[in-house]
Amino acid sequence: MLVGAVLGPGMLVLPHLAAAAAGPASVLAWAGLLALSVPVALTFAALGARYPDGGGVAGFVGLAFGRHASAVAGWWFYGAVPLGTVAGALVGGRYVEACLGVDGTLAACLILLAAFGANAAGLRTSGRLQIGLVALLVALLATAVITAAPHADAANFTPFAPYGAGGVVAAAGVLMFAFVGWEAASHLSAEFADRRGLIRATVVTLVVVALLYVGVSVTSVGVLGADMTGVPLTAMLEIGLGSAARPVTGVVAVLLTFGAVNTYLAGAARLGAALARDGALPGWFARGGAPGETPYRSLGLQAVFSVPVLIWAVDLDVLMRATSACLAAVTVAGVAAAVRMLPAGRHRITAVVGTGMSVVALAFCGVYLVVPAALALVALAVLKVHARRSYKIGL
Template sequence: MASNNKSIFRTKSIEGLLAQTASKGKGLKKVLGAFELTMLGIGAIIGTGIFVLTGVAAADYAGPALVLSFVFSGIACSFAALCYAELAAMIPVAGSAYTFGYVGLGEIWAWIIGWDLVLEYVVAVAAVAVGWSGYIVSLLKAGGINVPAALCNPPGQNGGIVNLPSVIILFIITLFLLRGVSESAKLNNILVVIKLAVVIIFIALGVGHVNPANWNPFFPYGVSGVFKGAAIIFFAYIGFDAVSTAAEEVKNPQRDLPIGIVGSLLVCTVLYIIVSAILTGMVPYAQYHNNAAPVAYALAQVGINWGSALVSVGAVCGITSVLLVMTFGSTRLLFSLSRDGLLPTVFAEVHPKFGTPVKSTLLVGVMTMVLSGFVQIGKLAEMTNIGTLAAFCVVSASVIVLRKKMPDFNRPFKCPGAPVTPVIAIIFCLYLIYNLPNFTKMVFVIWIALGFIVYFAYGKSHSLMNFEEETGTK
């Protein structure tokens, strides 16, 4: 039952949510299956993390013990993923952690996490687009085409005017998402197959060039470096939660969502551990300092230049699929917030033919293009880590609350070991938040404070929950 008071902790009923999505013109088109979901997860997870962040984390935080950082982050994500799988199968509605928080913890918690995740996704997309631009400019340069510095850097950086490649790729991705999720999923599947092939080729080429001496010392930054590295490379794992944002567009969500969420995470965790072990074994970890293309660099250092070029192509495909899935996730979150009245409902309008949230997609597209083209992202990109970790805490807490409040509700997939598993997930995530830089925490607090202002100035009075309570609908 939905709560029947004006409290900021009022909750939505699952029945009401499902009825809302079934309303003509308000629900999204159901076109995805387990395979597409798993590929969406892999598309979001394998990209910047494996092609960019591995080198930075090894050189500056963990050294060869980076492999343990990936293990620790992977375990933390696994506990959270089991919580996501239970709620996504139970509540197959767009919105991910926001929707789950609305049902389990109440409107204010849902708003906080939804507001937080919109920033996380938009900033992540902008930051990843800048990385994509760097790779494509390097590839063009290798082919004899030099992009002027003014057109591949933001103002104030290397004489830049606009980072045009990042704007162009985000424009193209926005057009794909406007056309429909089915077409976007097909493009993502192709990109994922290419980048998985490139990762496997790197493993096959690199394993024969591993020198165990490069793993000594294994803990150059001490054991604490493992956890600091885990907090930084957690960026590599954000994405499996994007699978749950597609819940409303899944043909058989009760079966397919758990497969997509857990399956994509397991595949990516195994690949991350193997790649990080080979990377630090091929080249001394310190050489990866300030290296934005560690995988390609490692192959070049051992004389496999053709492999290095191939990895660069794979990185472009990999990062493109990250952009596609993360942009998709942010549009669905904005759509959910608007459909509930917490943001202007104009962004909840669905295209009659394509079944996509057109205005939400356009707004996200414009925001990400402006950020990536004209702003130096810098430390703000780290916001994606703290935002995801906070979302994981809310989802895990929602599992505990709903098990208590609605013990008999049908759960097609049950998180094993609850409530212990969700508690462990929360502890892991809070510990990783503790290990993040202070700047990241400060920006997070400022953004959340702004979110409170928006909620009390607009969201609370415009929430559709007010209408439900006035008319008595549930």
């Protein structure tokens, strides 16, 4: 599930968006964000192993900085999930439409329904389903890179940085969508029977993601050039596999999308129950939040939030950047909490490095930081209402 969360549907369009922003120098943005992922991922794994809770990052932030900070961090994630899952489903749907002829919006709806259904069936069921899907997905992406790489041309890397450093920064801003996901698994930390399992899963995911991201980013530019098509994965597979590429790409789109949506919904459902337990959501949504249970009410609320986003979906680039801004804010809050909570030693040093790098990455989100700012106001308003009701009940 962790591989599925990080290796999401952004892979289908982000090589094109990054190259459009930075030219061949987009590979520097990919490399920089991979470097950021290492301390961030290991920090969240250390926190999850030491403080397992369905609240995930919000729980960590609450222990470090108090109830109000926990509510804000929780709403950043909980509010970002409908934006990100709908954006991801729409990206996957467009690929399915282009490759298999199925209406893209219908495909997006079916992917969302499948993910909600898998989570309603329970975490063990959705986790088993995802094991097979992720294995197939990794094999298909590796095939795209290996078969297309021999067709690379060094001339496609010149001029290397036509838009300068500003272009690399702009590329990093949109690529954040492909590097969030570590915080999603923190909400599943309480589900591990062996707390070290989260650390092992994180290390494996880092290796898999690094190999695939480096391969896709370098190969896409080397083979297709910076002015690549908006569906680069299809183009790479067509070069490597010929006419078989289209149906294969459609399958990859479904796997990428379902994997990310499935994990984010699992994390958000458990987070919502934890937020309700702590007063940042109405208490009615707290049911089902214990380890091993399924928080149906919180999962249903995510479905309700997703419907208007799906109906009134704006430009995909906007949805992706808004989601990235929220999750980048969550990352900063989480690693900052780790600096305060983890014992002195290598884990705290890793957290300090991760905090500095995450703050820089957050700045790349620019004007889209208005979205987490708005969600912070919502979180504080809900807490205020809860406090007033508690006071009246006490009277």
